[in-house]
Amino acid sequence: MNITPITEQEITQLRAETIGTTQKIHFNNAGASFNPDVVVDTVINYLREEATLGGYEIEDKYRDELNNTYRLIAKLINADDDEIAIVENASTAWGIAFNGIDFKPGDEIITCEMEYVTNIIGFINVQKTLGVSLKIIPNDVQGNFPLDVFEQAISPKTKLIAMTQIPSTAGGMIPVVEIGKIARRHRVLYLVDACQSAGQIPLDVKEIGCDMLSVTGRKYLRAPRGTGFLFIRKGIQDSLKLLFMDGYSAPTVSLHDFKPRGDARRFELYEKNRALTLGLGKAVDYALNIGVDRIWKRIQYLATLLRRELAAIEGITVHDFGAQQCGIVTFSAKGLENALVKNKLADKNINVSVGKAISTLIYMDKNHLLNNVRASVHYYNTEAEIQVLCTELKSMLVS
Incomplete structure (x- = not known):
């Protein structure tokens, strides 16, 4: 498929619509991206109205927009809106x-x-409470997930296949679509963690073939913190236990029984932050208007450039493995603690983070990494910002 790249003129406009880009060079998008100004304005304006006119009254006023957030999320991942819980x-x-x-x-x-x-x-x-066993399929020596080994591990006892598509502290990716084909063939429940994926790469739950998919808003979707959503396929909603309930999740109640809602909102409770829900919807709409396929193309370009520039610096080791890599770039600098690198870059108004071993415990332990520097690019980053980062790293290594 021919994907039209995001133009330099568009990048200039997108940066103009993101006040954070005037203050910092932000390579911590895998932590929390800069919100577009329209997202911030949406949240603040709702809160102002709520403060002056009343919370329930403003909810009624914005009911259509709040419900539209479900429709926008469904469009983002090719689901039905009754399969979405916020x-x-x-x-x-x-x-x-x-x-x-x-x-x-x-x-x-x-x-x-x-x-x-x-x-x-x-x-x-x-494992501890129910006697469930766990099988971990490690990546091969090239850093790729071995689909043949995975399929051989499936047995009549396999109740769930659970995969994180993009890890927290590594640049590789797990082939969730190919795994989904195998999961469907064996009729095993399939749960995908798309925390780092949504807003970075195109997601299609029908193509993935997953039964459940979990997402946060604050990372590549550029939504406010405290937002996220869950996709649960319509056909399995009745099979999942409800962990908590109220009159919203179970609106049909008698003195002797209750009945859950007939959609994925049964997994929600009534009380939530309506301003943030609107902000999430606005962020999803913003990404859809750009085109997630175009966003992914831009991120791949910037991440490839960053890895190449880092690898050319003597004393820098890039730690990413695998044939397909994402916008998370991990590295270390010889002779420098990763926390020190982060802090020195922060002094120069450059945001990166330190990826901790606990976040991706199996991978980090396997590769003998206590932590690493994580620089995660987004479409609004620029080639010039990458050069500034690399220049500062070179300066650290020779000082």
């Missing part, structure tokens, strides 16, 4: 899905080495 973050979304599964002693979970710490804690919990 929650506070990806960990909440993942936990609702995972803990809703009716695990039994002897059940098996299959995962990858890129799993996030929250998910690993969930696996350990059901």
Whole structure:
């Protein structure tokens, strides 16, 4: 498919619509991206109206816009809007899905080495409390996920396949579409953590073939912190346990029984931040208007450039593996603590983060990494900003 690149004129305009780009060079998009100004204005304006006219009254006024957030999310991932629940973050979304599964002693979970710490804690919990076993499929020596080894690991006891598509502290990717084809062939539940994926790469839950998918808003979607969503395929919603309920999630109630809603909003509670919900919707709309396929093309270009420039610096080691890599670029500088590198760059108004071993525990332990420097690019970053980063790193290494 021929994808039209984001032009330099568009980049200039997108940066003009993002006040943060005038203050900092921001390479911490895998932590939290700069919000577009329109997202910030949407949240603030709603809160101002709420403060002067009343919370319930303003909710009624914006009911159509609030409901439209579900439709926008559904469009983003090619789902139906009754398959979307809006929650506070990806960990909440993942936990609702995972803990809703009716695990039994002897059940098996299959995962990858890129799993996030929250998910690993969930696996350990059901191991300890329910006698569920865990199979971890490591990447091969080139850093690629071995689909043949994975399929051979599936057994009649396999209850869940859980995969994180893009890890927190590495630049590689897990082939979730190919895994989904295998999961469907074996009729095994499939949960995808797309925390770092949404807004960075095109997502199509029908193509992926997943039953559940968890997302945060603050990262590549450029939404406010405290936003996220959960996709749960319509056909499995009734099979998942509800972890909490109120009159919104279960609106049909008698003194002797109750009935959950007939859509994915059964996994929500009534009370949530409506201003942030609108902000999430505006951020999704912003990404859709640009085109996520175009965003992904731009991110791949910038990440490839950054890796190439870093690899050319004597004393810098790039730690990313695998045939397909994302906008997260991880590296270390010889003789310098990674936290020191982060702090020195911060002094120069350059934001990066330190990727901790706990965040992607299996991968980091396998590769003997205690931590690394994580520089994550987004479409609004520029080639010039990459050159500034590399110049500052060179200066550190010779000082």
